[in-house]
Amino acid sequence: MRLVFAGTPEVAVPALDALIASERHEVVAVVTRPDAPAGRGRRMVASPVAQRAEDAGIEVLKPARPRDEDFLVRLREIAPDCCPVVAYGALLPRAALDIPSRGWVNLHFSLLPAWRGAAPVQHAIMAGDEVTGASTFLIEEGLDSGPVYGVVTEEIRSTDTSGDLLTRLAFAGAGLLAATMDGIEDGTLRAVPQPEEGVSLAPKITVEDARVDWSAPALRVDRVVRGCSPAPGAWTVFRGERLKLRQVTPAPDRTDLAPGELAVGRNTVHAGTGSHAVELLWVQPQGRKPMSAADWARGVRIAAGEKLGE
Numbered sequence: 001m002r003l004v005f006a007g008t009p010e011v012a013v014p015a016l017d018a019l020i021a022s023e024r025h026e027v028v029a030v031v032t033r034p035d036a037p038a039g040r041g042r043r044m045v046a047s048p049v050a051q052r053a054e055d056a057g058i059e060v061l062k063p064a065r066p067r068d069e070d071f072l073v074r075l076r077e078i079a080p081d082c083c084p085v086v087a088y089g090a091l092l093p094r095a096a097l098d099i100p101s102r103g104w105v106n107l108h109f110s111l112l113p114a115w116r117g118a119a120p121v122q123h124a125i126m127a128g129d130e131v132t133g134a135s136t137f138l139i140e141e142g143l144d145s146g147p148v149y150g151v152v153t154e155e156i157r158s159t160d161t162s163g164d165l166l167t168r169l170a171f172a173g174a175g176l177l178a179a180t181m182d183g184i185e186d187g188t189l190r191a192v193p194q195p196e197e198g199v200s201l202a203p204k205i206t207v208e209d210a211r212v213d214w215s216a217p218a219l220r221v222d223r224v225v226r227g228c229s230p231a232p233g234a235w236t237v238f239r240g241e242r243l244k245l246r247q248v249t250p251a252p253d254r255t256d257l258a259p260g261e262l263a264v265g266r267n268t269v270h271a272g273t274g275s276h277a278v279e280l281l282w283v284q285p286q287g288r289k290p291m292s293a294a295d296w297a298r299g300v301r302i303a304a305g306e307k308l309g310e
Contacts, residue, residue, distance in 0.1 A: 001081035001102065001185050004061075006031040010048040011166055012086035014174040015107055019084060020056055025181055029059040029078050031066070033089050067093040075099050082184060084177055085139065097139060102184055104139040107177045109169045110202065111135060111151055113194045116144035117202035121169065122162045124202075126227035128219070132156055132165070134173035136180040138191045143201075147191030149180045161229040205232055212236045214260035214309045217275040218250045233284070236260075236308045239300075243308070246282035246290050254279075260307035262297075269293040271308055 003025050005016050019027050030053035038045040046054070053060050059078075063071035072095055082102035085092075097104055110120035112135040117123075124132040133153040140146040152172045156165060183189025210228040212221055212235065225245050228234040234245045248271075257263055257272025264270075270277040280293035 001025045001181065002079065003027045003181065004029045004031060004075065004078060004080040004083045004100070005049075005053075005085075006083055006088040006104070007049045007086040008033045008047045008089045009087050011109075011170045012049050012088075013052050014170045015084070015086045015177045016049060016052055018174040018178040019181065020058075022178055022181070024185060027053075027056075027058055028080065029061055031061045031063070031071075031075075031083075031088065034062045034064055066090050066096050072096060072099070082181065084181060086173070086177070092139065094141060097141070105136055105149065105177070105180060105184070106139050106144070106146075107173045108135050108137065108144055109133075109166065109173065111153065112137060112144060112148055113196075113199040115200055115202040118204040120202040121166045122202070122205050122227045123200075124227075125156060125160060125162055125165065126223045128223055129156055132169070134169050134176055136173075136177055137194075145194060147193045149183065149189050149191050150176055152176045159226070161226045163230045207232055207235075210234050212245060212309070214272065214307075215274045218252070218273040218278050219275070221273050221278050222248055222250050237310065238306075238308055241286045243286070244284035244290075245280065246284055248278040248280055251277045251279045258307070260309040262302050262306050262308060264297045264302050267294045269297045269302075 003019060005019060005027050007016060019025060030049060032047045032049045035044040035046050050060050061071060061074060076099055080100045083100045083104040085104055085106040092104060111133040115123050131153055133151050135151045136149040138146040154169055154172060180189065205228060210232050212224055225234040225248050235242050236245060251270055254270050254277035257270060257277050259272050259274055261272040269280040271280055282290055283293050283296050284290040285296060
């Protein structure tokens with residue numbers, strides 16, 4: 001099939017690579033979000049997907065909005081058979097959905113209908129799910145509600161951050177998307193409607209969602225920190241300034257601390273929660289680089305009884 005691939009961030013690149021490497025299909029163009037400012041100089045930078053496509057000599061389309069008429073005209077000229085999608089980042093209008101004869105097929109990083117939305121991996125970790133996966137489905141106008149072609153499953157490890165898990169799913173999902181394209185092309189694959197039960201939503205994680213509630217149990221604190229890593233980053237307040245929490249680990253033997261209360265040892269820093277304590281491993285003070293919690297504690301000289309979150 002003639003494919004137009006739509007995607008933007010680094011997590012979409014493995015799927016693009018898998019389709020470029022396919023001997024059965026041709027990626028004739030890529031659709032991605034417009035260049036965006038990045039780095040300290042805030043210079044305009046092409047998306048990872050755009051950079052990979054340009055390296056491969058593939059035409060790159062960067063519409064400000066996918067409803068723009070010049071983009072729709074060019075897409076009709078290209079006449080793709082199918083448009084595979086991975087984390088494109090914009091809502092596709094009906095006018096675009098109707099162009100490819102085999103539709104737009106999305107690779108979504110959850111086991112649908114669980115965690116429909118922008119942040120499925122983060123929500124799965126924060127909810128304490130033990131298993132997640134990736135699904136390919138035919139895009140409709142509803143939110144991740146289209147019929148499913150295939151799935152792969154992935155165990156969520158107790159130390160996984162959203163970055164860790166998303167990296168594994170990106171590569172497992174790349175193989176799934178390539179296999180889905182094969183099955184659509186040869187007619188061996190049929191999309192199955194999603195069940196009405198088990199629907200859950202995964203909206204984008206806000207900064208407020210990433211704020212740690214020290215009255216919550218230690219397992220919940222740990223899940224929020226892992227689910228919000230690397231972005232947007234879990235955080236709390238210390239002496240009136242924001243402190244990001246890069247890594248913690250539950251410390252079930254430490255039950256003597258009130259929620260948020262800090263205890264500093266020679267090379268350890270513990271904080272109380274609504275159950276037992278967590279040990280702080282890596283933190284990032286406002287305006288500074290990440291550092292070990294022990295180094296941070298030595299620098300700020302924590303007094304007895306001081307708490308996080310106040």
